Amino acid sequence: MALECAELVVGDVLRGAALRVQRGEVVALTAPSGAGKSTLLRAVVRLVPLDGGVVRLDGTDVATLDPRVLRRRVGFVAQRPVMLPGTVADNLTYALDEPADLAAALDAAGLDASFADRDATRLSGGEQARVAIARALTRKPEVLLLDEPTSGLDAPLAEAIGRHVRELAAAGLAICLTSHDRAVVTGWADREQRL
Template sequence: MPNMNPNAIELMQVTKHRGAQCVLRNVSANIPRGQVVAVLGPSGAGKSTLLRCVNHLETIDGGKIVVDGSLVGYRERGTALHELSDQEISQQRRRTGMVFQSFNLFRHMCVLDNVMSGPVHVLGTPRAQAREQALALLHRVGLAEKAHAYPHQLSGGQQQRVAIARALAMQPSVMLLDEPTSALDPELAQEVIAVIRQLAEDGITMMMATHEMALARDFADRVLFMVNGEIVEDVTPARQFFEAPSSERGRQFLSRQHH
């Protein structure tokens, strides 16, 4: 049955507490397929937490998250939500590719094996086919020649590009990028930005928490600006947020970025 839902991600009054602190407060947004959303805000705004909730690396205390038409992490029975089993959750997680600040590659595996491992072990893709797909993805992120290198032989920018290829190998319907360039110096960040830009042009749905204003301004379609766990501005097109933020908090945030 084809999924007719036009939204890739739906956030409905998502709330999360850590102890006494409310880290996400009634966060709601619908993200249509193919949209690139930059999640911006000061440190501690809840950006990374929101992304981690979308693929259920963190649980939520209220509201709902739907990815690709399916409720994430829970099953509804009447009015109650019951958490899914670990197996069902990892099944769901295949739909969301996640790229972290730290590249999280398997140190003991070469680049090619890093990219192949998910399809082979999780999706059951035959090795020859997985290898062919992995080589094509490495080509796409500009690293075909590094297929047999190990992570420690690569720069940070190269490792992050391998991490993106590894996430794409699972053919996710959504990519979540959590500060994908923050651990990199500006020159290496540029290589990663070029790959992310290519994904945006290919129409992959992306939610990206970033401190990199140029990344958000130049090719996100939309900005969600968060402060203290709430969405303060939801702006399309993204550029408009940078040219004329509608909130005082948005203006303060941008003026600090320029200094």
């Protein structure tokens, strides 16, 4: 099991939540607003401290991992993609050891080379979402967590990201996403897990 969460407790937000994601699988985590979906994803990468329960990455309790190592192995893209100040290239190479990999990162974002020097903060919502996912992938994670990846995007853009997500899963990545959109849950995910 690539990612396994059991009996997660975070304050009053999460009370005994569980999640399992295998390699090559897309799991849609669903629940009403405010039920703690985002908190669960944030707890996996230890942006939120757990009050109880355990998160295992490939069988290892993540509490025993250096958080920096954990966050390289588990990519997390927040609901509102955050562009770091600078160009698209600055964003995509931020976590790259080899700047030469920029072309591959741009390709993964579905953006052509002309985007490299554009101000990342001035991209459209859809372009920012793609850059945020591609930036998370530059760390070559084993697990990818996407919080509401289609939030604020129109249908064609959402479909493009959905195809990209399916390709990533086919390449062996374990993916967990949250979404209110039934089309995303039924069209992208192999399995739905209610929180």
